[in-house]
Amino acid sequence: MIGVSFSYRTEKGVMPVLRGVSFDAGENQFVSIIAPSGTGKTTLLKIISGLVKPDEGRVLLMGEEVTGPTPLISMIYQDFALYPWLTAVQNVELALLHKRLPREERRRRAQSMLELVGLGGFEDYYPREMSGGMRQRVAIARALVAEPVVLLMDEPFASLDAITAEGLRREVLDIVFSRESTVKSVIMVSHNIEEVVELSDKVVILGGRPATVVAQVPIELPRPRSSRDPTFNEVVDRLYSVISTAVKEAR
Template sequence: MVAPTGTGKTTLLRIIAGLRKPDSGKVLLMGEEVRGPTPKISMIFQDFALFPWLTALENVEVALLHKRLSKDERTKLARRYLELVGLEAFENYYPRELSGGMKQRVAIARALAAQPVLLLMDEPFANLDAITAEGLKSEIYNMVFNEESTVKAIVMVSHNLEEVIELSDRVIILGGRPATVISDVSIDLPRPRSPRDKEFQDYLDLLYGEISKSMELAGIAKT
């Protein structure tokens, strides 16, 4: 999902996650109404949302508390997901001792450890440098799109149009207040995708045009 600031993208993600009730209508996940937080949906926040008093390993274990696992089983599974994001050597570190990229890796490990059906991502790379962000994109892609993954779909909010085209199959552009759908664009490109390809640039031009429409609806003057 792409939209100007203040359109309600994060609010919409929270509604999908069951963290906030909609004013009207309802959210359906595979035919079932989402009435509150559910293990079937995990969310990766822009600000990491780690518990500062817990270690990296313990933060991941939080996602497993709903499962009927022994303490040893929970620790073993949490450790496995930390290993997947390359943080096995930092399991006893607290968030204050980790870099931004490492904190986001812990958040990703926690989200995937819950083995959700739907993964929500609220600008997960916005606070990271370009090199770290690129590495994390590849890690998420490799972890989600494999035979063992339970994730069936990802809903992501982003302001970075190149990132959107690189990762998405479908782009929903919102505009106005309250938000409405301005455009629904399917990204029909093979993976891996490169910003240097002409087809990639064509989609970029298309999205910039649609974003201009959404800004006009939101009352934001073009510069």
């Protein structure tokens, strides 16, 4: 992402949201974006995905500019975004419709991906019959079955209880960077600093209005990471300090 700026146009005028935002996500890299509420984090993900066109700047994927939605980029939403009238396997199959595969092949791939995320045997369950953690696993399966190169996650654990979120975070890296997955980079928006330290290789901090990149912080702890590790908590405290200072300076 190079020099991305964006403004909303409303009846009351132009509202700048992002200004000159630049950062990258390398191969096998998990990047998290942290910013105060209302800073434009979700808008930034939509720009990366090609759903929203920036006023200025470019989003590059493997050297090519992203000019619109592409199956090479998938997104997982906070609210799961599942169709309640479809079963788990049918929700996952939706991500394969653009491939024009035979119905039997779509079903096979969808079932295989549900097994990968730990939902083998739940293919015919409807979202209302599943827990929050199970619904988010369906959303992960749907995102991965399209064989994306980049996975975007918009506060993917925020709607889950603490115990479920902790368990799913432990698995997400193994799932998205497994041999069966095509994902090369993950970009996640989150407000949870501990979650960010647990998962991320790099943290991009946005601040100000319009938002700019005020800091980029590498997280170099070995994996797996535990919040019970004193070094982990030192990094959390340091990141809190960097965020607080950077946001104050941006203001």
